[in-house]
Amino acid sequence: MYLKNSSCNKQVVQIALALLAAGLVFCSTAAASFVPATSTRVKTMGRWIPADNGSLYAGRGAVIASVEFDGTAVQVQMFSDSQSDVWWLKKLDDGPLVRFKARMGMNTLYQNLPQGKHTLTMIRDTEGMRGVTILRGFYFTGESETAAAVMNETNKPAVSIQPVGKGNTATNQKKPVVPVTPPAQQVQRRRSIEIIGDSVAAGAFIYPEGDYFQRESGYLAFGPRLARMLNADWSCVASSGEGAVRNNEEKAPYTAKHADEQIERAFYTQKEPRWNNELDKPDLVILAYGENDFNDAANRPSDSYFKEQYKKLILKLRQFRPDSVIFCMTPANTVTSQRSVPGMGGAVAELQAAGDTKVYFIDLNANGPLLNRSDFLDGVHPLASGHEKIAQHLRNQARVIMGWN
Numbered sequence: 001m002y003l004k005n006s007s008c009n010k011q012v013v014q015i016a017l018a019l020l021a022a023g024l025v026f027c028s029t030a031a032a033s034f035v036p037a038t039s040t041r042v043k044t045m046g047r048w049i050p051a052d053n054g055s056l057y058a059g060r061g062a063v064i065a066s067v068e069f070d071g072t073a074v075q076v077q078m079f080s081d082s083q084s085d086v087w088w089l090k091k092l093d094d095g096p097l098v099r100f101k102a103r104m105g106m107n108t109l110y111q112n113l114p115q116g117k118h119t120l121t122m123i124r125d126t127e128g129m130r131g132v133t134i135l136r137g138f139y140f141t142g143e144s145e146t147a148a149a150v151m152n153e154t155n156k157p158a159v160s161i162q163p164v165g166k167g168n169t170a171t172n173q174k175k176p177v178v179p180v181t182p183p184a185q186q187v188q189r190r191r192s193i194e195i196i197g198d199s200v201a202a203g204a205f206i207y208p209e210g211d212y213f214q215r216e217s218g219y220l221a222f223g224p225r226l227a228r229m230l231n232a233d234w235s236c237v238a239s240s241g242e243g244a245v246r247n248n249e250e251k252a253p254y255t256a257k258h259a260d261e262q263i264e265r266a267f268y269t270q271k272e273p274r275w276n277n278e279l280d281k282p283d284l285v286i287l288a289y290g291e292n293d294f295n296d297a298a299n300r301p302s303d304s305y306f307k308e309q310y311k312k313l314i315l316k317l318r319q320f321r322p323d324s325v326i327f328c329m330t331p332a333n334t335v336t337s338q339r340s341v342p343g344m345g346g347a348v349a350e351l352q353a354a355g356d357t358k359v360y361f362i363d364l365n366a367n368g369p370l371l372n373r374s375d376f377l378d379g380v381h382p383l384a385s386g387h388e389k390i391a392q393h394l395r396n397q398a399r400v401i402m403g404w405n
Contacts, residue, residue, distance in 0.1 A: 032075075035067065036137040042067045046124075046235045047275055048135075049266050056135040059267025061127035061202055062218030062236035065135060068119050073111035073141035076122065078102050081269070082131025085211075089123040089219055097219075099125065102133070115142060126213050127202040128268030129239055191232035191404065192280060194324070195223030196263060196317075197288030200332065201238035205381040212240075220384055223286060225391035230404050235280060239268055243292035245301050245309045250292075252299070259289055260313050264320055277320050284402060285317065285324045286394065290340035291331040291380060306343030307350075314351060314359060325402060329362040332390060333380050337365045362397055364390065 035041055036054030046063030048056045056065070080086060080102070089097045092110050100107070109120065124133060195201050203221030207214065218224065218236050227234035239262060241248035247256045262268065266275045289310075294300045301309070310328075317326065328348050330337040341363060348361040364370045370393055373379075375386035382390065398404045 032073075032139040032141045033071075033143045034137055034139055035069075037065065037135040039067075039137070042138075045233050047237070047266050047280075049273055054137060057132055057267070058124060058135065059128040059132040059265075059269055060235070060237050061124060062221070062224055062234065063124045063133075064121065066119065066121040067138055068117060069138070069140040069143055070115075070117050071140040071143035072113045072115055074109050074113075074118075074120055075139040075141075076107050076109055077105065077136035077139070078107060079104055079134040079136065080131050081134075084130055085126070085213055086130050086133060087125040087214060087216075089125055091121040091123075093118055097123075106139075111141070123219050125203075125217050125219055127216060127218060127236075127238055127240060130213055131269060132267050191227075191230060192234070192282040192284075193223065193227045193230070193232050194235045194237065194280070194282035194285045194321070195221075195288065196237045196259070196285060197223075197329075198238060198242045198292055199240035200291060200381060201236065201286075201288045202240055203238075203387070204240055205377045206384055206387065220387060222382070222387040222390035222394065223288075225387055226286075226394050226398070229391060229395050230398060232283075235282065237263065237265075238288075241292055242289070244287075244289040244313050245306055246293045246296070246299070248292040249296045250299070259287075260316050263317055282321065282324050284327065284398065285321050286327045286329055287314070287317065288329045288331075289313075290344060291333060291336050294331075294336040294339035295380070300339060301343075303342040303346070306340070307346040310343055311347035311350060314347060318356065318359075324358065326359045327362045327394065327397065327401075328359065329394070330364050331380075332364050332371050332382055332386060333376075334365050334369050336380075337363070360397075360401060362394070364393060 037056040038050045038054045042056075043066045044056065044064060046058065047060040048058050048063055048065070050056055086102050087099060088102050089099055090109050091097050092113075100109075109122075110118075120138070199216075201221060201223055203217040203219070204212070205215050206217040206220050209215065218238070221236070221238075223236055223238075224234050226232075242259055242262065243250070244259045246254060247258065250256055264274045264277075265271065266273045293306065314326065314328065328344055330340050330344060345361045345363070348359055351359050371382060371386045371389055375382055375389060377383055395404075
């Protein structure tokens with residue numbers, strides 16, 4: 001297969017073979033048409049890696065896949081390198097977003113639909129720390145050969161999709177996936193935002209109940225909210241507990257993987273494949289760290305050390321994103337925000353003085369606390385209202401700096 005040896009990948013292969021033997025993989029009823037994930041009919045957003053067998057791989061949060069079909073039911077075939085829960089949102093046409101937990105193999109999304117043209121949108125709601133999703137493809141019941149041909153003709157290659165709305169509805173080392181050449185872009189380029197950060201950027205604790213990942217929503221976090229406000233595409237590269245210099249309550253000798261080792265990863269859980277920065281060129285990158293760096297008062301970095309290391313992080317990001325505007329954003333939590341200001345602001349000032357005119361320091365609390373106590377779950381993780389306020393604040397900054405409406 002397209003994945004090489006590792007314990008997790010062997011499990012995926014074994015499960016896939018077992019399902020194949022049971023007649024549940026790569027087959028369906030005669031009345032259903034199969035559309036592989038890499039088909040030109042499938043439009044995507046975020047860090048998806050195509051494989052030469054027609055599957056798409058995603059190991060970062062808040063990725064999207066959307067496809068049009070003409071039929072009465074739709075199933076999606078998905079696998080994972082993790083046995084843990086990965087939550088998704090699904091949406092049909094102009095209907096509501098509905099949350100579901102993906103199963104290994106076939107997932108029935110909608111059935112008994114009126115015959116006609118429909119649009120399915122799927123959004124991964126769980127961050128990449130939970131593992132890599134393998135999207136094999138879609139089965140459409142009742143789609144005639146003529147309708148499929150029309151869909152294939154009218155859905156020419158594209159690399160992005162329209163956002164699905166502005167509402168509030170809801171470390172193992174592996175061998176690399178061998179990517180195939182992505183389809184050429186044939187649509188007018190849209191605005192694009194990349195969000196790089198920690199659990200807040202990943203949308204932790206937005207939902208009121210469940211375990212950690214069940215309560216997380218990449219779609220409702222401030223970055224994708226901002227993108228929808230600005231009619232932009234987005235990519236979310238966020239990992240819980242991650243810091244620019246220190247991870248959550250990390251102790252000496254501070255040798256854990258930090259933000260600089262994660263930026264170019266296509267999947268959180270492995271070093272390869274690296275994400276090719278030619279596949280997306282965000283206009284704006286939001287660097288959202290500081291909470292984990294400074295949440296342990298006894299072991300926090302000095303201002304001078306944080307400034308130098310944060311500056312190195314921006315320089316590495318600049319190599320990867322040479323043309324993007326970069327917003328260096330403080331945490332929303334006022335305590336860690338104040339601790340991060342000297343080093344973060346100092347690093348940005350030095351880079352600006354050295355000639356980088358596209359890097360900006362965004363202090364969320366420069367004019368007093370941006371969020372109220374009621375906007376937080378625990379003083380650290382914003383609720384939906386808090387994410388909305390952060391997104392509104394960043395939109396105001398983007399209007400001034402980027403000239404975006």
